[in-house]
Amino acid sequence: PVVASAVNEPTNTTLLNAAYDIWQQYEPETFPGIENVNAYALFTFDATWLLIRSLEQLCSITNNRSSPCLSIVNDSFCFNRRLLDSSSLFDIINTDTFLGVSGLVQFSSNSTDRVSGIYYVVKNIQSLSNELNYVPVLVWSSLDAWTQHSQQNTVIWPGQSLVAPTGYATIAGVTLRIAVIEAPPFTMTQQVADTNGIITTKLVGYIPDLLAILQTNMGFIPNITLLPANQSYDGLIDDVANHVYDMVAGDVTILAVRREQVSFTDSIYDNSLRIIVRNTASARPDFWFYLRPFSLGVRLCILGSIILSAILTYLFERNANDVLRHKSFLSKIVTSIWYPLGTIMGFGVDYSVRTGAGRFLTFSVFFLSLVLISTYQATLTSNLTLRQTQNIISGIDDIKNGKIPYGRIGIVTNSSIEAYYLQEISNGIRNFYPLRTEGAIFTSLLSKVIDAAIMDEGVLEYETSSNYCNLTLVGTGFDPSAFGIVFQKNWVYEQVLDVNILSLRESGTINNLKSKWFQSNTCSQSSDI
Structure with a gap:
């Protein structure tokens, strides 16, 4: 900013000369001369003069009060002092208008800047007498915006041209x-x-x-x-x-x-989102899967029940049953074990019990068999359903319909994918499995922490065809979008960058780069990473 006198606007020369006289009278050694006083000193003087005028008016209004007009609270602590009538002082400042040494001074409650008397000058760098000089060419004020300077100097453009250049700023060498x-x-x-x-x-x-x-x-x-x-x-x-x-x-x-x-x-890069899951076709066969419905504790209980039933069968039937009575001791033990085992498995045995206690034991073992078979069937069905969950995912609609538990879906946080998930799938609920990096998608899938993840198509196609061969994409792309180079708003080189990007797209260079980096396929069907 410049003072009003720099653009031939009126200033209070009487006040300015009085201030210079006082300065020279009391501190002549610090007075630099009228021509050397910085313009910002004049702005400071007007701010101080406005404060003096406002305090003077405040005291004239509050003379009839019992308390002083400049009552200060917390005056024992200099950093916490507060003027009691500060609101009245601000009202006076916002309504006061005067001609100061820097120009017209006027403030408003809607702005912290002056609402009038604001001036800027644009200076043009010109070579005069083999020296570079800053020549004023344009003036801006709060009333007239940009106008030609009173000296009517001509703008000299690069190359000593009088014609304003067209096009856009060059970025070469920047x-x-x-x-x-x-x-x-x-x-x-x-x-x-x-x-x-x-x-x-x-x-x-x-x-x-x-x-x-x-x-x-x-x-x-x-x-x-x-x-x-x-x-x-x-x-x-x-x-x-x-x-x-x-x-x-x-x-x-x-x-x-x-x-x-x-x-x-x-x-x-034209992008869309895809879903990645484990490739179940390449998973290793799990020969122990059908033993998993029963935990180790349940298996031990079954074994204990068979042993106890065998002992009781031997005790109850060894003398009353002809099949056991004529056999050796070892044969009696084996036959006694065979009876509860065959009853539990449901295929029967080649002899019947003769005693009442034996019949009650048979009923108990048969009831245990029904409980075990029902439990095994229900648990196995549940496990098989869960095991086949990955195979029934056909696209984003399956995820929206909850065919995979939301907590088993991996999403990279603080990304556009998270924004899509919250808006289109969960209605703003962060019920997904949070991942910090794109690489965590693949490690979490392989370690079975998650069952599926949503990510950009280009990244997933590259990784599944080059590095993670036992992961696969399901469904088609959705939520089409685009990647772009980010730069600041109103960037001076925006146009030249956009022109070059469009040129690369039109010439096919962008497509060539896509073919080079996204169409590799080093995985084979037998890969197991």
Whole structure:
């Protein structure tokens, strides 16, 4: 800002001269001369003068009160002092208008800035007498916006031209702070050894290749920062909005809520969401699955019941039953064990009990057999149903209908996928299994922590065809979206970046990059990772 006199607007010269006289009278050694007084000192003087005028008016209003007009509370502690009539003082300030040494001074309760007497000057860098000078060419005020300066100086554009340039700002030679996030195959790291055997880390993938092409075409200097995989995507948006980075390049989805903070280029990758599950066709056969309905404790109880029943059968039937009476001791033991075992299994035995106690024991063992068979059948059916749950998922509709427990669905938090899940599936309830990184999707599926996950199609297709061969995608893509390069709002290089992205799409370069990084297939049907 400049004072009003700099743009030939009126100021209070009487007040200014009086202030200079007082300054020279009491502190002549500090007075720099009228021409050397900084403009901000004049703004400060007007602010002080406004305070003096307002306090004077406040005291004239409160003269009839018993308390002083400048009553201060908590005056024993300097950082907690408060003027009792502060609201009245502010009302006076907001209604006072006067011509100060910097111009017209006027405030309003709706703004902390002056509402009038505000002026700005645009100066043009021009070469005069082999020296660079700042020449005023435009003036802005709260009343007239931008107008030509009173000196009517001509604007000299780059190249000593009098014609304003058209087009957009060039980015050649500009250093850009670019953040990329590790997410195969968009951005990956690779260890490379030079001729001297020194190993360095190199960025490879879809995004590094795209940035290299843009650098060649546009001429900017990239200062790339690799962020860890657990960096949240919403945090990246905040970093760009807060000018931590100039750009973020990666699998960042273009969302309306994100456009409120930052801007995006045209699509660099057309995306949709997919569902990933374990590939049950490649799972190892589980020969012990049919023993799992009974826990170890139940199995021991069954064994104990058979042994106890065998002992009781021997005691009850050894003398009364002709089958047992004429056998050796060892044969009696084996036959006694065979009787409850055959009764429990349901295929019967080749002799019958003769005593009442034996018949009651038979009834007890047969009843135990019914309980065990019913329990086994129910538990086995439940386990088989759960085991086949993954095979009946055909797409996103099955998840919406609850065919997989919501707590068994993995979602990367602070991402566009989480936003989709909360809006389209759970009605805002975070009942999913939270994952911090994309890599956690695959490890959680393989360790059977989750049964399914939702993620971007490109990432899942690459991982299931290159690294995780016993995971598979089900259904078709849904919720189509696009990835774009993130940059600050009203960025001066926005147009040149957009033009280059569109050019790469039209020339087929984007499609070539997709073919290079997303259509690999190193998995075989027999792979087991």
